Amino acid sequence: MTTEPSIFIGIQKRRRQYVSTLCLLLLVLCALACLNLTIGEKNYSIYQVLHVLTGTSQEGAYLITRLRLPRTLAAILSGIAFGVAGNIFQTLLRNPLASPDIIGVSTGSTVAAVYCILFLNLSRGIVSVISVFAGILVAFCIYRISYTDRFSANRLILVGIGMQAFFNALINWMILKAAEYDVPTAMRWMTGNLNGIVTDSLPLLFLVVIFSLTCILLLRHGMQSLTLGDEYAIILGVRVRIVRAALILCSVMLIAFATAITGPISSIAFLSGPIATKICGKSQANILSSALVGALLVLGGDFIGQNLLFTRYPVGVITGLLGAPYLIYLLIQNQKGGRI
């Protein structure tokens, strides 16, 4: 059999490019993490930070290990969670705008958390637990309601938008009825922020991220087949229902846990997938790349919100601002023949 080298070369070249882009993103992420650890109200050198982390120095130990390190880790983990989950939803629903924060998948967590904060005055840990369950429950409801005789991506999106509207009304109601002084807490939580991250919530988030990410990576060939449409996937021998349900479940877990800990950081789920695709091209599954992009966005957004502006803003406000320019960018792209 003659082998025409161009096909190997093409596929493998794109593969290599993907891997090197991943490495580059990882490098930028490390740099940004260092920046977040060293710069703040009080600046430390990178050596001081290293000394503190290795336990050889005590200077600034509290600030670094108790505040900045958990904050940075939480930013990275939640960024990965939102980025990957967003990308999975956009890929499965075949619509670049269909991210979980827009189609209501994360509102369940938000409603539960706002209720707990405003009316039950529960501690942050319990709020997290409740909002994880509420998030998974609501996502399941959306899936069930939209699944009539067969799965339809469009129906899922629309049901989600309806649910979103319903829960937003509930949230507005609660905010209106709540005591004045609790409202800012709830508002801040709703935009997503990294203040007051406690170290003990991180191991769980870490485990969830690792577990879900592994499952998703294992299923990635099936997911790629699903992008050709259900028909093709069945022909190719993908067990469509199981693969899709598993992918959605993993994404929902990621979203629910991350939301429970940091609040729904806006636009990360929405933007990570498209940015990763833009950087790495559409021939790859872009799971790891959207994870890294998500982490970068959260970390970068938090750095800007904390250090570069005249008022301190929660990270969600900063990242949320990226949404509008992205939509405008889509419009401009279209003038040049791009597509939604």
Place this chain on the structure above:
Amino acid sequence: MQQNHHLIADHLSAGYGEKTILNDVTLHIPHQKISVILGSNGSGKSTLLKTFCRLLSPTEGNIMLDGKSLPTMKSKDIARTIGLLPQSSVAPEGIKVAELVSRGRFPYRKFMSPLTSEDYAAIEEAMAAMEITDLADRSIEELSGGQRQRVFIALALAQQTDILFLDEPTTYLDIAYQIEILDLLKELNHCKHTTIVMVLHDINLSSKYADYIFAMKNGHLIKEGTPEEIITADTIHDIYGINSLVIPDPLSKSPFVIPISSHDAAKGIS
């Protein structure tokens, strides 16, 4: 890898929701031949194809592959034996042709592993068979309709199935592309002995390329046989309800159908 696979529909009924479209069809796919399913709109041709390829579950009856009922078999095993080119295909935008064709290797891929040399060989061969090797690094949007269709057939070929179903592979293509695609399929059948089953709308093209024809009407299989047996004025009238004149094609000697319009009848030609 060439085996004599027996694919049989056994008293098969299927439909959408309450509506039964396919009604008690029993047939045996002739192996290593090109079969064409003919029938008027809504006669159940596509439904039959979809049921064979597991896109629809039968409401009654069974599909047997080598004596085993399809639902009892492993999904990937079936996918290594039966392939389908659906009526319309949506490609993820921006994907390169080579990667798109490589998706056809799914049933052979292991968890987490990259493409193997066998995978590459299969992709290579499929693309060569469809003469699209030059297009490997192009985006799918840049292609013409005919090229696109060949890419999707290559995807199905990369799946390396012994039985290949095609649902109207020539729709929306002009006559030049139609001939091109059908010639490529004939070639494939000839060289690799792939069993091909397709739905075609054009009776004369069917007659030219098919070894065997299934005629369907209202969800029933009404007749089957070689083109010479099926393409007769009587059967054409049974299937489509039109009068026609059937003459031998001057080139291939296969039957050639000339429909008779009411104007022709008025002039007393028939």
Place this chain on the structure above:
Amino acid sequence: MQNKKTITLTFFGMLLLLIAIVLSVTYGTKSVGLSDIIDAVLSRNTSAYNVNVVRARIPRTLFGLIAGASLGISGLLMQSITKNPIADPSILGVNTGAALFIVTGIAFFHIQSKPAYIGLSFVGAMLTTGFVYKLASLGYGGPSPIKLAISGAATSTALSSIISLIVMPDSSVMTTYRFWQVGSIGGASNEDILWILPFFILALIVSLSLSDQLNTLLLSEETSISLGLHVNRTKALAALCGVILCATTTAMAGPISFVGLMVPHVIRMLIGSNHFPLILLSGIYGSSVLLLSDILGRIFGRPGELESGIMTALIGAPVFILIIRRAKVASL
């Protein structure tokens, strides 16, 4: 047959509206009797406490009447122009656009006056509508319902982030915004009514005069053009009316969602798609639905009340989901 149905529906609608008006005036934290209403209307016995309660509830009721009709008709127009059964100011994100402009006005230019609110809200609503429509038209298949809905939702999300950025540092703006953004007809004054009434009448007349053109527009665009219809002009005029109706209401009452979605949808299901009766009936039923939601809000929210904007969303969202579930997959 169709005509008979229309007449029955009109009759029933008027009856419902009357009941809603009476309930809206009488029911509340303090309930009053019918005789008090008559007294109030005839300006008799003005010193009695109950009569004053009634007089206080009249602007709210009148305002609800106009706002509900505006929203109903606005939703209908948007649905007809986009040929999309699920178009609605809230789904299309138009409310958020209006909100952004108003918040900007409050925060940076210290705008307080009602006409300025209306102006800002109108500009915001207009720009957002155009933007969302453009966004949904991208790519294959034009602005399909699903693409409109998701473009609207995405735009809405993006704009809300900008709103939070503006609102968060300034607690006084935050408080104003917090109350404005839920949408309520509770705080309406006579002045508000005078502001929205002319817009309402103007838009109503224009859209009624457009009803024949709108009927033609339901055919394909090519057919409409070959029938001699100025497609773009008709669409632009109807869109302008729709946006004016929704923007004025939003400026005065805050975003009230789903009235414009449910009402025209149900009415069209009942009487078909002749626009003249559709517009009138959407108005009548829009008013009834908004007033009844307001009353329900007073019932469920006791001892206080539940804002009508929240109430319409709590009722409307499930209706929306029902519509989606019933719809054929292909039509989405």
